[in-house]
Amino acid sequence: QLQLQESGSGLVKPSQTLSLTCAVSGGSISSGGYSWSWIRQPPGKGLEWIGYIYHSGSTYYNPSLKSRVTISVDRSKNQFSLKLSSVTAADTAVYYCARVDGWFDPWGQGTLVTVSS
Amino acid sequence: SYVLTQPPSVSVAPGQTARITCGGNNIGSKSVHWYQQKPGQAPVLVVYDDSDRPSGIPERFSGSNSGNTATLTISRVEAGDEADYYCQVWDSSSDHPAFGGGTKLTVL
Numbered sequence: 001q002l003q004l005q006e007s008g009s010g011l012v013k014p015s016q017t018l019s020l021t022c023a024v025s026g027g028s029i030s031s032g033g034y035s036w037s038w039i040r041q042p043p044g045k046g047l048e049w050i051g052y053i054y055h056s057g058s059t060y061y062n063p064s065l066k067s068r069v070t071i072s073v074d075r076s077k078n079q080f081s082l083k084l085s086s087v088t089a090a091d092t093a094v095y096y097c098a099r100v101d102g103w104f105d106p107w108g109q110g111t112l113v114t115v116s117s
Numbered sequence: 118s119y120v121l122t123q124p125p126s127v128s129v130a131p132g133q134t135a136r137i138t139c140g141g142n143n144i145g146s147k148s149v150h151w152y153q154q155k156p157g158q159a160p161v162l163v164v165y166d167d168s169d170r171p172s173g174i175p176e177r178f179s180g181s182n183s184g185n186t187a188t189l190t191i192s193r194v195e196a197g198d199e200a201d202y203y204c205q206v207w208d209s210s211s212d213h214p215a216f217g218g219g220t221k222l223t224v225l
Contacts, residue, residue: 046219103150105162
């Protein structure tokens with residue numbers, strides 16, 4: 001059974017870069033032709049798609065975040081990563097990773113990232 | 118970008134049927150997926166491709182999609198179904214996904 005697990009810093013200072021990793025277990029990140037995505041959810045709000053990396057390595061980002069987002073994959077470690085630069089308090093959210101096949105499934109458990117000095 | 122509209126809240130008594138709608142321009146031409154999110158938990162896929170259920174999802178969860186409205190139907194609602202529900206489609210014109218704003222289902 002495929003499982004995803006987010007990890008990274010839970011507290012980031014304003015203007016710094018948020019960095020998260022999603023470890024994939026129970027299957028290879030390189031098989032099946034899937035894409036891999038990051039989604040976030042500010043406290044008390046809905047889901048916001050951040051971006052995804054296609055199995056070919058191509059990346060697609062939410063236009064509202066595109067200038068600050070980088071998603072990459074490390075196939076040797078079976079994981080993919082998110083970097084979000086120049087963060088502000090508005091970037092405080094629970095960040096989820098998920099596999100994409102038109103729909104998002106499965107999801108990681110999520111990790112809360114707080115932007116505060 | 119493609120906009121999906123959901124009612125903020127739906128209330129239903131136990132044992133009754135809940136219907137949660139998701140509106141979008143000609144949404145019937147797209148595949149709609151639905152997620153259930155309970156407090157403090159990650160979203161879980163409950164319906165994909167309009168009306169298919171992943172393994173382990175009860176038959177009480179069903180979906181339909183036509184015209185400008187997709188609907189998630191939950192039959193014989195239980196207290197454990199109380200959660201936020203989100204619809205999602207893939208906007209092929211931009212190659213981006215779109216989420217609805219979410220609907221809070223309250224079981225009275």
